[in-house]
Structures are given as structure tokens and as C-alpha cells.
Amino acid sequence: MTPAHVTVAGLTIEAQTDDGSTLVIVDDVSFSIEKGQVLALIGESGSGKTTIALSLLGHVRPGARIVGGSVRLGDQEITALDMAQLRSLRGNRIAYVAQSAAAAFNPSRTVMDQVIEPALAHRIMQRPAAQAKAVALFGALGLPNPGKIGERYPHQLSGGQLQRLMAAMALITGPELIIFDEPTTALDVTTQIGVLQAFRSAVRDLGTTAVYVSHDLAVVAQMADHIVVLNKGRIREAGTTDQILHAPRDDYTRTLMAAARPVPTTGPAESDTARPLLQVDGLTAGYGKVDARGVPAIPVLHDLSFSLQRGEILGVIGESGSGKSTLARAIAGLLPPARGAVRLDGRTLPPGLAGRCRDQFRQIQIVFQNADVALNPAHSVGEILRRPLAFYHGLRGTAADARVAELLDRTRLPGTLADRRCTDLSGGQKQRVNLARALAAGPDLILCDEVTSALDTVVGAAILDLLAELRQELGIAMMFISHDISTVRAICDDVMVLYAGHAVDQGPRSAYAAPPSHPYTDMLIASVPEMRTDWLPDGAGALALPPIGGIDDSAALCSFLPRCPSRITGRCDRAFPPHRQLLSGNAILCHLEEHELRGSRQHAEAR
């Protein structure tokens, strides 16, 4: 049997905490990788997966140090190397692909300069040869205009492009080992799929050994031959990808798998549709000066109309920049809409904060994504919860204390938390306090803006359960904003899909179960990785879209046109698409007839 290419044995890493004590962040971790194989390190935040990955490069972040164990590449012991030896190894025999390419590229140098830098620094190639190789890699990784893209600066490129460029930078020296550190986590799901394809084909073609770090089992299933499941710095389970996916032995692995597949919850019995709780008509909002037609200089939301019944959950889904958070801010009055009306219980709300009465404020509460900045670090949990009680209900003293205890209990938090500052709490606890504060108002509608996105899967799944329970027991309506269509489909009664500020697809949850839908919805659904190894199609991830004739710049067209796989010359490039009611119940914004749409999800999947 040939010796393994990479061997990690008994690796232990300690870190200094803020109060000066030491914490074991990687605890006696051992694994090995055969040459040309891909191993995935999977776990939640704090699992030590990135720390282990970096140690393969002989790097530990400031404050941490390797206290025991060995890391071998071939027959070289990496932990024993000095700085100069490590330098000659990094970016040469071992390459690294960082999580956020947008931050890992130097903003003031061209990408070509940075991509070929490892080759020049290690004197592997001359500049012209390196540039030629870079251009070849750009092409292989499915980047547009490979000959020219290198001249650009990072801020001129998209996240998906930068991530591919970072892979090119890693591959330029022909390394024997590549570390991918959550390389697609910051990307939208529709962008992720192409990047994953590009990475996989590059690694397979070159026969490079790779380590793939991720929190997402479904992503890892497409990339890895072996999986190591980590939790709190320890290995919980290691095995082949098939074994982990189909026969997990460890409880923690099973919990991870379960949390990744949200179980659909059922809504309340059909409520009377006499008067919706929230009704939005023709809402247009954005930033900057509003022109005569009521369109702001930088429009974010275009002409949205929808309604929400009491006790119902409306899911709003879209990728970054689609305007989904702006929608919550507009309804809450934080961003006064430029045009359109928001009616609550039949009464039209004043557009901005000014003019709303205290009861209108009370009825709508907003819960933000990032609990770290949504809770004032200067206040204790008790103070945070008592404020809305006093503000809306005049509750003070023991009555308020009793209610605080109730709210903590309601959100499954220990009562002792009331005296603690929220900076001491875990991410999940913070998000529960965040919810408890909204509940303290006694609202009719809670606007949940990506409330689970910043959380680990397991913790986020528990928050989803809590939301479902609150709706079930208290009859509170919710607008659930997310980028993740599987959570939205699990918890929501109705779903609205936003693309570039347009509601391209609206309808009951059941309508999304099967095609047809709007081509963007299809793409979104088809892009969510599934927990099977054969889900990701082969290819370099470059999209081949139907050609479209000269686009008339002056006309307002379908916003999805530049990315649409179903677009039709002569129709889509002429006018703004009409609203179309489908038999399944969705209303879409598209030129295509229902029968033309039927095949589009299969089309997207076949890519």
C-alpha cells in the first residue's frame, strides 16, 4: 500500500482567549488523504475546520499555536519547518483558496498581477509564461473574456468571478495540494453551482489532492471522496462520502443531516380571507431623489403588490441585492416608499415613521439577521425586553419582571439570562432574545429579515421550529425573508420570489412543488445542492444561454433577461413582461406561455 499523500496525526491546537486562559480548538485530530483524492472537513462554526486546514500550510492565526501532533505532506513534516521553508512550500506545493475572495484580493492591484504572483515569487515561471498560463486557467475555469479579465481590479468583478480567479491563483504553480476554505459560502446559490463545477473539473483534470472545508453537507457531497465530520475541535466521524451520506454512524452527523433538510410545517386552518392583515399595493421604494413619476433615483423595489392574512407566513426569497431587506424596511417605515400604499388591518399606514401612532408601531415588529448588531451591547437582556413592555404597555416593576420571565420561557431561554449582557450570549441565544423583544410588543406581524442566515444549520433549524410554534400558538403573522428556498418552502404558506426588485413569482407554497414556475424560480430551485453525490452535472460551469439579438437599452425589459435560460429573441427583448397567472396558482412576470415554461426546470437541471 502506498503511503498517504497527506497525513495528519494527533494534531492539537490551542488558542488564547480574551481573558488569558487557553482553549483547545483542535483536539487530537488524525486523518490521511491519498494522492489525487478530495477530503472534506465539515462542521459548524467553532468546529476547528478552518484551523486544521490552515495548519496544513503550516499557518496558525495570531493567538493560536500548534501544541502537538504532526502534519506531513509526502515525507515532509510541516510543523517542523522554519519560516523560509514554509514560504517555499506555500503558494507553490500547497495552495489556498480563501472563503471571501472579495476580501482576499488586494483592492489596489489588478487580478492578473495577483494571480501570477505565486509563480513569480517562487521563480517557477517568467512573467509572460505565467500570464499565458493564467489566461489558459481563466478559460478552463469558465471565466468570461479570459484574455482581458486579468486587467481588471477586484472591485470590478463579481463574487463568483473572484472565487474562480482565486482558484486560478491557486492552480498557477501546479500545486500538489489545494485547500479550499468555504470557497462558495459567500456566494448566491445560483452562482455557487457554476463555481463548484469549475472547481471540481479543475481538480479532477489535474489530479490534485484537495481539502475542502465547508459547513454544507450537500455541497461537500459533490466535491469530496472522503468526509471528516468535526465538532468542537474533535472528529465525530470519518468515512467515504457515500457512507456518511447514507449510513451515518454518529448522532451529531445525523443531527447535521436532519437540520439541513427542514421538515415542512403545516399552517393554521384556512383563515377567512375577508380582510388581510397586511396589504401592499404598487410599492416602489429606493434611495435618492424621487422623480415626477414616483420612481427614486436608485430604485430597489418595483411595483410590489401582495397581501398577508393573520397568522400566515409569507416567504420572500431572492439573492443578495434583490431588495428583500429593503421590503422589510419599507413596511416598517424605516425607508418611506416612493410610491404605493401599505395597509395594515385596512388602514393605510403613513409611509415613514413620522405620523404612525404607537399602536401601529406595536403591531409591526422587525427582527434583523445579525443579532450581534440588533441588540444594544450596552444593555442587559432584561433592559432590552423591558423597554417595549414599558413603551407600549406601560408595564413596570414586578409586572414587567414577570412578563420578561414569561418571554424568556416562551423563547426557550433560561430565566437567569435577564441580568446578562447580550455580548455574553451565543448566536442562537441572541437571536431568541431578538425574537423575544419583538414578542414583548404583542405584535400582529413580525418581519423576519434573514433571521437564520447567520446561524449554524442546527441552531437555525431550532429557530425555525420556534417561529412555527409562535405562529401556531399566538397567531402572529410573519414575513419571512431568506435567500434559502428550502427553508422558505418548509415554513411559509405563500412565497414571493424577488429578482432585482421585481416580484417575478408569487403564489402558495404548493405551487412551487412542481414546474412550471418563473424561469428564475426554476433556476433557484435547481441550484440548491441535493444530498447525493451525482447531483452536480459535469462541465466547467460556464452558462450557455440562448443567444439574444440586440437589446434595446432604452426600453424597460424583463430584469432576468441577461441570465434567463428560456429567453426568446423577438419576444423577451421587446417589452416589459406581463403578469401571467399559472394553473398551479402562481402569478409570474414573464413573456413565456405556460406550455413554454413546462420544460424549463428540466432545462435548468440539465445544465
Added chain:
Amino acid sequence: MTPVSALRWTRRLPLSGRVGLFFVLFWALAALVGPLLAPYPIGAFVDQNVFSGASGQFLLGTDYLGRDVLSRVLLAARYTIGLGTGAALLACLCGTGLALTAVVSPAWLDELLSRFMDTLISIPSKILALVMVAAFGSSLWLLLLIAGITYIPGNYRIARALAVNLNQLDFVAVARARGEGRFYIAVREILPNMIHPLLTDLGLRFVFIVLLLSALSFLGLGVQPPAADLGSLVRENISGIAEGAPALIVPALAIATLTVGVNLLIDALPRGGRRG
């Protein structure tokens, strides 16, 4: 803070911080009770010789008129520290108050205030102080006002930058969506999170102001006789430079130990107080 916890806190400071703390406490004490401990009456001519060196009789020697230097330094320290503290508080209270007002106010008021402060900050502080001294004179109260006003824009700029950042955070958005008023948002949501950096800035303003007032007095434009701050002492004894007289060196060193002490202490304080 109990004595025990104060001691524990002191022990956590690095050496430079402990040195700074020592000087700060020393001068605070000197300003409070120093004049009571002065061995001679302040203005008394007690020595036949001028610029005599340190001796058992005159611990720090005598000045250009034969007065006891120790007694004069103790009194002058009170002026320097009193004026410095008063003016630093004035600058920070006004600067921070205006900054909070600007941040929670409509955009035009913020724009107006910030424009005005930007203009003031374009006048180097010593130049602004000199113009004001020339125009208004230099009584003690005027000096306090002038020094305070000179450093309002600096504090305003820092406080506004802090407040603008805090104002964009979600907890402020939550409070606004709750229907809270501007005053509540400024005072209860934003201000508590600025206290730590603002205290640091207060210390820095104090250092700047002590240096400014000492410089003015050194030029003969600051504290006027018979009152004297440490800068005045340096000025009146400058003719002792050839002898290296303590009457010249001691007040200059006094200012330096005070300002350097404050600076070292501020730098050694744990940053941010809390994590995050």
C-alpha cells in the same frame, strides 16, 4: 469601585500604564491639596539670591525674584490642571452634545453643523486660540472658554464619527421602528456605546489643552500675573537657562510628567471595555 478591585485593576495595567497612573494621581493630589502644603507664602521673596539651586531650605531652589519654586509650582499646577480639566470637559460636553444632535437630526441640520465644524477645524488650534486671545484678552475665564472652544471641533468630529456608525446599526433601526423619539435614541441607544472612546478623547483633549495653555502662558499671552500656571513659570524664569536653574526646569518637567502621564495611562487602558 472598592479598594480591592481598584488594586486588582491597577495590577492588570502594563508598567507604562502604572507609571502614567502614578503621575496622574500625583498631580491630581498636588492640584487638590498642594497649595496647603506649600512651605512658603506664594508671592513671598524669601531668598536673597535668585536662581539658587536645590537646598534643604528651598527644596527646589528659588526663582528669578528669590521666591520658593516648590511653593510656586504647587500653586501653578492647580491653575494648569484646573483650567485644563474645565476646558477639556467643556470641549467634550459641547462637542459630543452637538455630535449627537447632528446625528439624530434632519440631514440639513447635520450638514450645517458639520460644515461649520469642518471650517473651525481648518484653523489650526494654536492659531485660533491666538486670534481669540488677541480679540478677547486672557482673563482666566476667557482662557478656559477659548481653550474649550478651540477643541470642540476635534471632539465633535470624533463623536460624530462614532455616533454615525452606531446610528447605522440594527439596534438603532429597531428602536426607530419601535417608535422611539430622537432624544431616547441619542441618549439611551447611542451614547452608552460611545462612553469608552469618549473618555479616551477627554484625556487627549486635556493633554492638548494643557499644552496649548502652557504655550500661551509661555508666550506671555496666557495666565497673567499675579496668577501663574506652569507655563508662566517657565516664561518668567527663562533667563535662568544659562545656569540650568531648577526654577526653569522643574515647571517644564512638571507639565511633561502630567501630559505624558495622562497619555501613558490612556494608552494602557483596556480597549473597548468589552469584547466585540
Added chain:
Amino acid sequence: MASPISAGSSGTRKIAIMIAGRIGLAFVTLFLVSLIVFAISDLLPGDAAQEALGQSATPAQVAALRHEMGLDRPAHVRFGGWITGLAGGDAGTSLVANMPVGEIISQRLPNSLLLAAFTALVSVPLALSIGIASAMNRGGRLDRALNIATLSMVALPEFLVATLAVLIFSVHLRWLPSISMVPEDAGWGEMFQSFAMPVGALTVVVVAQMARMTRAAVVDQLDRPYVEMALLKGLSRRAIIVSHVLPNAVGPIVNAMALSMSYLLGGAIIVETIFNYPGLASLMVNAVTSRDMPLLQACAMIFCSVYLLLMLIADVVAILANPRLRTA
């Protein structure tokens, strides 16, 4: 360094517009500054005519002089006259020396510029080396020592530095003259002798602040993910600093230099006075002492213009150094 890029003409134009905007803004600020300077110095309780003539003057004499000096005109008219005069190079007549302010200043300004130039020449390279060395050594012994040293130097009164310098180099060692007069036909040796102490004292005053701000600018970049990425590409620390960190820190560093150089204006007041250096700052102190308002106003406006000019230069450099703006 970055290879040339296709900065289209639209990018260049956008930058030109942006820079023109900054220049315009600087002029607006300068105008507002002049308004404030005039307002403060015009509010004085007594007036210049009364002061010039003394207590014994009859009201008629005072009134006549007031008229002659234009003090009986309304404030906005006087401001208008003053500001248009300044713009045209006529800053009025000194009340004390009874000669054109412009003439007095033109004798002093070159001296001040010379002093500032020498100080910049010494302090900028020194501050850059200290700041960068400190940042590269972050948390190390050298960094901590430099931190304490610069921290203390920032808080030193200028007159202590200058007095100690005189005490050591003139009184004890007798190496250098204690007053700094530049003879017309000074040789290099004499030049060095007369400039050594004022430049040295000013350098001590500004170098610490400059070094601290440089360090902060570099450290701010060191924490960015792209620095870790560069490390993991196998670059040496030197290469990381030179080709990755510095290009991004240029804007803040130039800003730090400009701010510190502007601080020099204030620091020069004490240093010029102590060394009897015939510069603009000591002229201004004299103007304050003698309440020579036209001279004082003119000096103040020069200092403010220099400050605004320095800030403008820093702004423009920051715009040019930022690829986001350069290639927009």
C-alpha cells in the same frame, strides 16, 4: 507594481471632476474660515482707533481716525473690502509698523517655508521608518518601546524640548548658537549650525505623531484578509509590506503626513520664539501682543490656507491612489 490599466477617458474625467470638486470645496472652506477669523478679530471690545491714539485723544480725533481707517463702515462692507484686498494681495496696513502687511510678511514667509521644508525633509523619512518598523513588529519588543517613546513625545511641551536643547547644545556643549539667525551669505556649515536646533526641536514635536499615524494606517491593512492570503502565497514579510500593504496605506499615510505638517504651523510658534527665528509664527505672536489686527488676520489666513492646501494634497493623493476611484 500595478501594470497600466485601461483607465478609460470616462474614468480620467470622473477623477478630474472629483479633484475639481475638492479644490472648489477648499476655496469655500477658506472663505468661511476668513469669515470666522474676521468675525472674531472684529468683535474686539475697544477699537483700533481708540487704541492707536490712547486715552488722551478727543472723541473728534478718534472719530477722524476711525473714518480714515474705515472703522465707521458697517461690518459686512469692511469684510468685503478686506477679503477682496486679500484676494488681490493687499492685506492692509500694519497698525504698529505702519507699513503694508504684505511687505512685512514677504520678508518672513521664506524663512518659515525654509524651516518647514528642512523639518519635513528630516521628519517624514524618519516617521515613515519608525511607523513601518513598528507596524511590522506589531506586539513585539521594538513596537512596544517605540509606542512608549512616541506616546511620550507627543505629549511633550515644545518649549521643554527647545529649552533642553539650548541647555545641552548651547550652554553645556557650546556646539550650536542659541539663537537662529540666517545670515544672507551663509555657507553650508553656518546653515546647518543655525538650523540644527530649531529643526531638531520641531522634528521631535511632529515625528512622533506622524509615526503613530503611519503605524496605525499600516496595522489597519495588516488585519485584512488579503494580507493573510499573501502570506499563504509564500511571500516574504518584506514583499507583503512593500507590494501589498503600502499601496493600500498610501492614502492614510499621506493624510497623516499632511496633518502632522499642519501641526508644525502651531509648533513653530514656540520654537521660532525661543530661537528668535524670524519666521511667520513669531511675527504672529508679536501681532497678538501688540494687537495689530490687520497683521494678525493676514498671518492667520496664511496658516489656514497652508492647512487647507496640505489637506487638499492629501485628498487628491488618496483619490489617485484608490483604484476604485481611478478606474471607476
